[in-house]
Amino acid sequence: MSAPAGGTRRSALEVVAAGPLTTVQDAGRFGHADLGVGRSGAADAASYALANRLLANPPGAAALETTLGGLRVRARGPVTVSLTGAEAPVTVDGRGAAANAVLHLPDGAELALGVPERGLRSYLGVRGGLDVPPVLGSRSTDLLAGLGPDLPVPGALLPVGPAPAAPPNVDQAPVAPVGGSEVRLRVRLGPRDDWFTEEAVATLLSCAYEVTPRSDRVGARLSGPGLERARSGELPSEGMVAGSLQVPPGGEPVLFLADHPVTGGYPVVAVVYSADLPGAAQARPGTRIRFTL
Amino acid sequence: MNHREGAVRVLRCADTGVLVEVAGLAEVIALRAALAAAPVPGVTDLVPAARTLLLRIGPGTDPDAVADAVTALPPPPEAGGEPGETVTLPVVYDGEDLDDVAALTGLSRDEVVRAHTEATWTVAFCGFAPGFGYMVGDDPRLRVPRRGEARTRVPAGSVALAGEFTGVYPRSSPGGWQLLGRTEARVWDLDRQPPGLLRPGVRVRFTDAGLP
Numbered sequence: 288m289s290a291p292a293g294g295t296r297r298s299a300l301e302v303v304a305a306g307p308l309t310t311v312q313d314a315g316r317f318g319h320a321d322l323g324v325g326r327s328g329a330a331d332a333a334s335y336a337l338a339n340r341l342l343a344n345p346p347g348a349a350a351l352e353t354t355l356g357g358l359r360v361r362a363r364g365p366v367t368v369s370l371t372g373a374e375a376p377v378t379v380d381g382r383g384a385a386a387n388a389v390l391h392l393p394d395g396a397e398l399a400l401g402v403p404e405r406g407l408r409s410y411l412g413v414r415g416g417l418d419v420p421p422v423l424g425s426r427s428t429d430l431l432a433g434l435g436p437d438l439p440v441p442g443a444l445l446p447v448g449p450a451p452a453a454p455p456n457v458d459q460a461p462v463a464p465v466g467g468s469e470v471r472l473r474v475r476l477g478p479r480d481d482w483f484t485e486e487a488v489a490t491l492l493s494c495a496y497e498v499t500p501r502s503d504r505v506g507a508r509l510s511g512p513g514l515e516r517a518r519s520g521e522l523p524s525e526g527m528v529a530g531s532l533q534v535p536p537g538g539e540p541v542l543f544l545a546d547h548p549v550t551g552g553y554p555v556v557a558v559v560y561s562a563d564l565p566g567a568a569q570a571r572p573g574t575r576i577r578f579t580l
Numbered sequence: 581m582n583h584r585e586g587a588v589r590v591l592r593c594a595d596t597g598v599l600v601e602v603a604g605l606a607e608v609i610a611l612r613a614a615l616a617a618a619p620v621p622g623v624t625d626l627v628p629a630a631r632t633l634l635l636r637i638g639p640g641t642d643p644d645a646v647a648d649a650v651t652a653l654p655p656p657p658e659a660g661g662e663p664g665e666t667v668t669l670p671v672v673y674d675g676e677d678l679d680d681v682a683a684l685t686g687l688s689r690d691e692v693v694r695a696h697t698e699a700t701w702t703v704a705f706c707g708f709a710p711g712f713g714y715m716v717g718d719d720p721r722l723r724v725p726r727r728g729e730a731r732t733r734v735p736a737g738s739v740a741l742a743g744e745f746t747g748v749y750p751r752s753s754p755g756g757w758q759l760l761g762r763t764e765a766r767v768w769d770l771d772r773q774p775p776g777l778l779r780p781g782v783r784v785r786f787t788d789a790g791l792p
Binding site for chain 2: 317318319320321322323324326422423432433434474475477478479523524525526527528529530531548549550555557558559560561
C-alpha cells in the first residue's frame with residue numbers, strides 16, 4: 288500500500304482479541320467533576336506511567352488497559368509498544384518477548400498476552416499514543432458513566448498518534464513484581480471515621496479483607512469482618528476520591544478505584560494513600576488486603 | 581473570632597482530597613463560587629454536594645496547605661447575591677408518579693404542576709450521572725421521599741422529585757425518584773460546550789408545555 292500523497296501513513300493497532308476486559312485509558316479526566324463527570328483513567332497509574340516513560344511518550348498518552356490478559360493485537364504499519372503492570376506472558380508472532388521493555392512490532396506482527404500469574408491489570412503503551420477521539424479532554428473510558436472511547440472489540444482499528452521527537456532511551460526497566468496473594472495498603476482514617484465504633488476502626492486495621500469477584504474498575508468489593516457504625520441516620524451524599532473505603536449498611540467496605548462514582552451516600556472510614564492505589568488496582572479476586580496507618 | 585469557625589469543618593481524604601463541611605447548600609454554593617473565582621493551587625476538581633465541597637488535589641500537592649487556604653478564605657458572600665444564568669425547561673407533565681406526588685403533598689395534580697413551574701430552582705451540585713443536576717427549590721411543599729422501589733429504567737428527559745431536590749435524567753438509567761413528566765431539552769450533550777446545561781449555580785424554571 289502506498290502512503291497518501293503529502294503525508295506519511297499512520298500506523299494502527301488492530302484488535303484481534305480483547306480478553307475479559309480491555310479499555311483505552313490515559314491519565315484521567317480532570318476539571319469536570321462539577322458536571323458529575325468522574326476522573327476515570329488508568330487504574331494502576333504507576334504501571335501506566337511506566338509504559339509511557341519507556342516509549343518516551345508524553346505522560347498523558349493513551350494506552351490499553353487489559354484485565355487478566357488475553358489481549359491480542361496486530362500491528363498495521365510499524366508500531367513500537369511496551370507492556371507493563373501485571374506480568375502476563377507476551378509473545379510476538381509466537382516468540383517470547385519481554386515485559387517492561389521496548390518492543391518493535393513490524394507491520395503485520397501479532398502481539399499476544401497470556402494470563403498473568405499475579406496481578407490483575409496490564410498496560411500496553413504505544414509510542415505516539417492511541418489517537419482515538421478524546422471526550423471532555425480525555426481518552427479514558429469511564430465504565431460507570433458510559434463516557435469516553437468505545438470498548439476495543441475484535442476488528443477495531445486503533446490509530447496511533449505521531450511519535451514524539453525524543454527516542455526511547457531505556458530498553459528495559461527494572462520493576463518490583465506487581466500483585467501477590469497479600470497486599471498492604473497504607474490508609475489515613477477519615478473523613479468519616481467518627482461514624483464508626485472504635486472497635487470497627489481497630490478491626491479495619493488488624494483484620495485481612497479479601498477482594499471478591501464482584502470487583503471492577505469502579506471498586507474492589509471486599510469481604511471480611513463488618514464495620515459497625517457508632518451512629519444511625521443517613522449521611523448526605525458527598526464527593527468521593529479514588530482510594531475511599533466506603534462502608535454500605537452491610538458493613539463490608541468497598542475500595543473505590545478509577546471509575547468510582549463522583550458522589551456517594553455512605554460514610555468513608557478511611558482513604559488509601561495515592562502511592563498505594565496501584566497496589567489496590569492490581570489486587571485480583573482472592574487477594575487478601577491488610578490496611579495499615 | 582472568624583465567624584466561619586464552628587460552621588466549617590475541614591476533613592482530609594488521605595493525600596488526594598480535602599473535604600469541607602459547611603452548614604448547608606447555600607454555603608456550599610457560595611464556597612464553590614468563591615473557590616472557582618480564586619482557585620487554590622494544586623486543586624484539580626471541585627465536587628459540591630449537599631453539605632460538603634470536596635477539593636480534589638493533584639499529586640505532589642500538600643493537603644494541609646490546601647486545607648489552610650480554605651480556612652483562610654474570607655466568609656463567602658450570602659448565596660443568592662449574584663443571580664447566575666437562567667435556563668427554561670418546557671415539561672410535559674404526564675409522569676407516572678404525579679398521582680403519588682399529589683397524595684404525598686396533599687395537593688392536586690394541577691397544584692403540583694403549578695408549584696413545580698412557579699418555583700425557582702437552583703442547581704446545587706451534579707452527580708449520579710454526567711449532567712444530572714440536583715436542583716433545590718423554594719417551595720417546601722414539594723418535598724417527597726424517593727419511591728419505595730427504584731425503577732430499573734427511567735427514560736432520558738424524565739423530570740423527577742426526591743427529598744429537597746428536583747432533577748432531569750440526562751440519559752436512560754435506573755432511578756428511584758418520583759416522575760413528574762418529561763422534557764425534550766437535552767440537559768447533557770457532548771457536542772455542546774459545556775456539555776451540561778445544569779451546572780452548579782444555574783437557575784432553572786420549568787414551564788408547562790401542555791399535554792401532546
